[in-house]
Amino acid sequence: MAARKDPRPCSIADTLAVVGEKYSLLVLREVCLGNRRFDQLVRNVGAPRDILAARLRRLVDAGILTKRPYSERPQRFEYLPTQAGLDLEPVLMTLMAWGDRHLRDSGDRPMVIEHNCGHDLLPQVTCAACGTPVRHEDLTAHPHAEGWTVAGPTAA
């Protein structure tokens, strides 16, 4: 947790500080798939019960999940994604797309997500302003704080 003295200020780092611990994004995956209960999460995520409990607390604290009772007597809770949690789905989609492309010979994808346009989802990141797919060469980074330079492609 302790950041070494002044690394580059960056929303990527800040986001990873919240959801970058092991299992956090897998918990979110399951919750987004509709698996909301502790024991289900233990099985599907593969995390020790201990760690899962800690991750759930953290995700709830961060406003990514909400904890809701689905039974009094005995008290039982389920976890649901908030809007902030659903807003992380693009991260899950892009991670999955990369794994499907680079970690497998195509054809044995363990999970396919269907888009309601009728096709299998192939997520693509586009620029909201112009609508075209984003390519590395088209980007120019502008660090806001002083002293943080970039060089080469994607440079400022």
Added chain:
Amino acid sequence: MAARKDPRPCSIADTLAVVGEKYSLLVLREVCLGNRRFDQLVRNVGAPRDILAARLRRLVDAGILTKRPYSERPQRFEYLPTQAGLDLEPVLMTLMAWGDRHLRDSGDRPMVIEHNCGHDLLPQVTCAACGTPVRHEDLTAHPHAEGWTVAGPTAA
């Protein structure tokens, strides 16, 4: 690293097994920004030097970075993203977008990325087939292996 017995098979998990360790994606961020040298990475990423060395080895082994000499005598290396590394940029973009939206009051973004269409990049994940932005409600998951069910929204 040791997976508990049979968690859900999933490309998200497999991708995170490669780039999910602390600092890995920040290293990739820096390399994509054009900062290629060890000491620069130490400063900008904020990782301890030995951890950084381990991450670089791992990313090179995974085919995400390549190590290239830029000076013999003394031997000095720099790290460049491969195509597989560049293909991870969408993950970085979506992480940054989430942090900008949810972790800050808009206006103090620490880094802005400009798209060469002339606007600030606001990344948006779309379905490559139909071109529309992806919303949670439009997705249906189909686990391939048996026994892995999903429930509720995004269910199969």
Added chain:
DNA sequence: CCAGTGAGTAGGTTTTCTGGACCCACCATA
């Protein structure tokens, strides 16, 4: 000769993960 830089490696301490056992409340059934 001395200081400084770039790219690491080495060692010892602290933190985190891990696997397993354990706990409590409840339900089913016999």
Added chain:
DNA sequence: TATGGTGGGTCCAGAAAACCTACTCACTGG
């Protein structure tokens, strides 16, 4: 009433990873 099963956790000791400091090596510049 005992007996077992489930859901949702907590606790603990050992293993692994991260952290920090220091050190090395090969130069370069003055």
